[in-house]
Amino acid sequence: METKSVSTQTAADPQTLARISKLELRARTVMEGLISGMHRSPHRGSSVEFAQHRDYVPGDEIRHIDWKVYARSDRFHIKQFEEETNLKAILLLDISTSMEYKGQTSALSKREYASVSAAAIASLLLRQRDSVGLALFSQNIQRYIPPSSAPSHLRILLDAMGMESSGTKSGIGETLHDIAERMKRRGIALLFSDLFTDIDQLLRGMRHLKHKRHEVILFHVLDADEITFPFKNATRFEGLEDEEALTIEPNAIRKQYLEAFSEFVKQVEKGCREMGADYVQLRTDLPVDTTLSKYLASRSAQGK
Amino acid sequence: MSFLNPLFLGALALALIPLLIHLLRRRKLPVVKWAAMEFLLQSQRKQRRRIQIEEWLLLFIRMLIISCIVLALSRPLLKSIVVHIPGQNGRVYAVIVLDNSLSMSQRLPGSKSAWDRAKADTHQLLTRLLQQGDSVSILLMNGSTVNLVEGPSFDLNAASRKVANTNLSDGSTDYLTAARMVLNRLQKVNAPYPEVFWISDDQRVGWPQDKNLRASNGIWKRISKIAPITWVSAGLQPADRNNIAVHLQSPDRELVTPDLPAHIQATVSNFSPRAANIVAEMSIDGGTPAQPQQIHLDPYSSSNLLFTPYFPTPGEHTGAISVSSGALIDVLAKDNTADFVIKSEDHIPVLVDDLSAAGTSNASFWLAAALQPDSHIHIFSPHFLAGTQYNSTPLSRYATVILTGVNSISPSEAAALATYTRMGGGVLIFPGAHPNLPELNSVLNANDILPARLSNIQQLSSDSAVTLDSGSITSSSPLALFKDTSQVDIGSSHFSHYIRMVPSTDSSPSGQTITLVKFSSGYPALVETRVGLGKVMFFASTADTSWNDLPKHAATWLPLLYQILADLSSGADSHRNLQIGDPIQLSLPLAASGRKISVTLPNNQVITSNSVLGPNGVSFQFNDTLQAGIYHVHIPGGASETFCVNLPLQESDLKPFTDIRTKLITAGVTPSKLTTVSTEKELAQAVKHERYGQELWRTLILIAILLLFIESPLARYIGRR
Known part of the structure; x- marks a missing residue:
């Protein structure tokens, strides 16, 4: 199989990142970090070490404006500190073969699309000096990169995302249990997957994470073909994960397929809702930034 | 099962096309590497069985449609299972009925007549469709249906030559007589494989009516039980059957004198769905047509014309009334002319014999006054006798004998009169004022010259006197011209005495009695009976004024007497x-x-x-x-x-049956035993059907259409669900 690599250019597309950087990712739960700043923290007041200035953006707290710099330059700058946040985020990227599907009208496969999205978020988090880790998994975790907030960490993440597909089925449940054990402090688990696995196991794994008081955001990556099933003529469907092949008249079973698929999505959404996890559907035919921006805007509006 | 176009059977392989398409599509299907297989498998597991059944059903239907069309093109014939179909071993006995009636001469300008087509059909049957070893009987349907080939004749070529030499008759269509003869032939010959071929113009008027209808239906049923019937319609299309015609009614008198004009009555008819302007003319002895009369006739209507020519030259004269139709295309030419024959003599010799006692009757006076009205008109040359002297008088010299004042008659006199009448003479009897009715009954009856039994004498007061009833005259009577009272009103005279007559009920042609006119009381006034070649008439009242005032009314008495005498005088010549x-x-x-x-x-x-x-x-x-x-x-x-x-009038009405097949089935013909055709090609096919079975192509095409109606929604249903 062809090696799937996510180039730096694609993953950290400056335009995409610039748009996302104007929104701020805020952790749902109260972080344990000592650094005060953009994340609401119960440990506000602890002394921190100044790191740098950055431009003021609407929404920043007034008290963080460096008035001295304003007096000199007549511009608003925000003081940032070395450990303003100690948010730890883990990007969980499904690299099972089902993620390799790329619809005829899609520009990217699900894997590529997930990688771009994950990279953009990683970039964003790192710019906020949050710690970002990465776990590539299929049947189980294939590669694990512990969280780090070093700016250079992005390169490591992006390189890792280019890892070849595993050629196996995804075992999300097991992976989530594993991650729950590895994440000692409260953090955010961002799962990018098509979720073509056992839903009960998935939900059990998510519950485990929630139980450990981690926030879980589920990015459900789907191709438009999988949602609309647009095939018309008789077609031979061969499974990407070694399922039995099937020759069918698409018209004959479209209704049943769409019903089953819709039921599946509903189950996932319901499971997420019940445990307080965010569910975000990423359609590979829509622009990467649009969906992410929309989600982050909704989070921002909720004050998370 | 056999096929008329077996070469097409090879095309049955085309039925494999849907199957090939089905298989090829499977082999060349686009392949999609699919991630969400679980959902497809899950959906397909539910549907698999049904989809497979439906797909195979659709495939089967498509193959069936092609098969049906190909089979239809190959013209399959289904042999009857119940009835044995003669194949190469069976020998057919064909009874052919060839409509030989006048209406078969119908033709459009420049095309073949129905008779020509019928002969061509028969020729084809005899020379190409029937085979060596088959036998045939041929009947000509022309009113008196005759055997052209009585058969069964195995010499089909000789039969064909006979048909070729047969000319069209002027007879009328008579289905019943012909059907009887066909049944008779079939029953008599009792062949194992009989077939009936009926070649006709389907003329409607020849079909039996009323009491004959039931008998006719029974005959058709029995024919179809014995043999299949192939009906060949050789006539023109209904819309083309325009015909105008002229027909002669029996002349009121066939014997005339230079002073007594003939009454030639003709009926002009328009047997077409359009109105017509018709010109009728009369020609005498081959001369130029003259006396044109113009008539406008609505569709399917007729009108009567009267010509009254004089024939000054003694002898036999022939004449013709002809009609022309102007713009209307007349498809039957022969009935446009009607011929007649009239005999003219210088005088009509009449013997008047007064049998009354001398001086008791003045009948001779009134008869003389009537028969010799003046010196210029000499229609009759009467010879008067008193008493019964004609034993020695050669009666044959006279066209008519008038007996007047008859109170009694001797057997020898009656015998002489009877002989005279049988030879064609005419006798008119007037009673005397004192008739001996029992004797008259006895003597006249013994010689078969009594038209009606003389019952009794009816005496009436002058107030209740009766008159002659013109309404009682039938249109076929020699007195028919008196039905119209505008010219002569025979009801103007009064009768105070008359003999009540009871007409004989003998219905044999020789003894047939006709009441020519009645009194207003309903009793017969003048009764006629045929005796041999002649006629006897008995008048119920006297020829003088003792019982009535008829002789005093010259305007009634003369024409009535002339007409009676003209009719009696024609005697032996009355059927020209x-x-x-x-x-x-x-x-x-x-x-x-x-x-x-x-x-x-x-x-x-x-x-x-x-x-x-x-x-x-x-x-x-x-x-x-x-x-x-x-x-x-x-x-x-x-x-x-x-x-x-x-010509017969009915034959001019060319109107065909609306649907001959329905007509015959209604008449009792079994539908499966009846085939109706109208062209030589159809006839050839029909014969093959009879030999080899029922053709199935229509049924197959119907099935294919039906399947197409099923296939389209099914394909849509399977495809779009």
Whole structure:
């Protein structure tokens, strides 16, 4: 199989990142970090070490404006500190073969699309000096990169995302249990997957994470073909994960397929809702930034 | 199962096309590497069985549609399972009915007549469709249906030659007689594989009516039980069957004098769905048509015309009334002319014999006044006798004998009158004022010259006197011209006495009694009976004024007496104007006994036959009058008599059955045993059906169409669900 690599250019597309950087990712739960700043923290007041200035953006707290710099330059700058946040985020990227599907009208496969999205978020988090880790998994975790907030960490993440597909089925449940054990402090688990696995196991794994008081955001990556099933003529469907092949008249079973698929999505959404996890559907035919921006805007509006 | 186009069967392989498409599509299907297989498998598991059944059903239907079309093109024939179909071993006995009636001469300008087509169909049957070893009987349907080939004849070529030499008759269509003969042939021959071929123009008027209908239906049913019927319609299309026609009604008098005009009545008919402007003309003795009369006739209507020509030259005269139709295309030409024959004599010799006691009757006076009204008109040449002197008088010298003042009559006198009448003479009897009714009944009846039993004398007061009832005259009566009272009102005279007459109920042609006119009381006034070749008439009242005032009303008395005498005088010559099929009858002098008499037919064919000596003297009868036109009978010794045979009126109405198939099925023909065709090609196919079975292509096409109607929604249903 062809090696799937996510180039730096694609993953950290400056335009995409610039748009996302104007929104701020805020952790749902109260972080344990000592650094005060953009994340609401119960440990506000602890002394921190100044790191740098950055431009003021609407929404920043007034008290963080460096008035001295304003007096000199007549511009608003925000003081940032070395450990303003100690948010730890883990990007969980499904690299099972089902993620390799790329619809005829899609520009990217699900894997590529997930990688771009994950990279953009990683970039964003790192710019906020949050710690970002990465776990590539299929049947189980294939590669694990512990969280780090070093700016250079992005390169490591992006390189890792280019890892070849595993050629196996995804075992999300097991992976989530594993991650729950590895994440000692409260953090955010961002799962990018098509979720073509056992839903009960998935939900059990998510519950485990929630139980450990981690926030879980589920990015459900789907191709438009999988949602609309647009095939018309008789077609031979061969499974990407070694399922039995099937020759069918698409018209004959479209209704049943769409019903089953819709039921599946509903189950996932319901499971997420019940445990307080965010569910975000990423359609590979829509622009990467649009969906992410929309989600982050909704989070921002909720004050998370 | 056999096939008319077996070569097409190879195309059955085309039925594999849907299967090939099905398989090829499977082999060349686009492949999609699919991630969400679980959902597809899950959906497909639920549907698999149904989808497979539906797909195979659709495939089967498509293959079936192609198979049906290919099979239809190959024209399969299904052999009957119940009835054995004659194949190569069975020998067919075909009864062919060839409509030979006048209506078959119908033709559009420049095209073949129905008769030509019928002969071509028969020729095809005999030379190509029937095979060596088959046998045939051929009947000609022309009113008196004759056997052209009685058969069963195995010499089909000879039969074909006979048909080719057969000419169209002028007879009428008569399905019932022909059907009877067909049934008779079938029952008599009792062949294993009989078939009936009926070639006709489907003329509607020839179908039996009323009481004959039930008998007809029974016959058709029995025919179809024995043999399949192939009905060949050889006539024109209904819309093309325009015909105008003229037909002669029997002349009121066939014997005229230079002073007594003939009454030639003709019926002009328009048998077409459009109105027509018709010109009718009359020609005499081959002269130029004259006296044109114009008539406008609505669709399917008719009108009567009257011509009253005088014939100043004694002798036999022929004439014709012809019609022309102007713009209307007339498809039947022969009925546009109607011929007639009239005999003219200088005078009509009449013997008047007053049998009353001298001085008791003035009948002779009134009769003399009537028969010799003035010196300029000489229609009759009367000879008056008083008493019964004619024992020694040769009665044959007179055309008519009038007996007046008859109170009684001797047997010898009655016998002499009877002999005279049988030879063709006419007798008119007026009673006296004191008739001996029992004796008259007895004597006249003994000699078969009593038209009606004389019951009693009815005496009435002058107030309740009766009159002659013109309404009681039938249109076929020689007195028919008095039905119209605008010219002559015969009801103007009053009768205070009359003899109540009870007409004989004898219905035999020789003893047939006709009441020519009745009194207003309903009792017969004038009764006629045929005796041999002549007639006897009995008037219920006297010829003088003792019982009535008729002789005083010259305006009534003269025309009535003239008409009666003209009719009686024609006696033996009264059947010069005949209808098709009527025999020519002639009484001849004794010298002609056993001599050969030749008859020249309208087509100039001469047929010779012998005269016969019988109880009525020497007579000659000629029955073969199936042609319309003038017949000349040549009697040895140089004398010649002319007769005219006219076309039947009904034959001019060419209207066909709306649907002959329905008509025959209604008549009892089993539908499966009936095939109707109208072209030679269809006839050939029909014969093959009879031999090899029922053709199935229509059924197959119907099935294919039905399947197409099923296939389309099914394909859509399977495809779009």
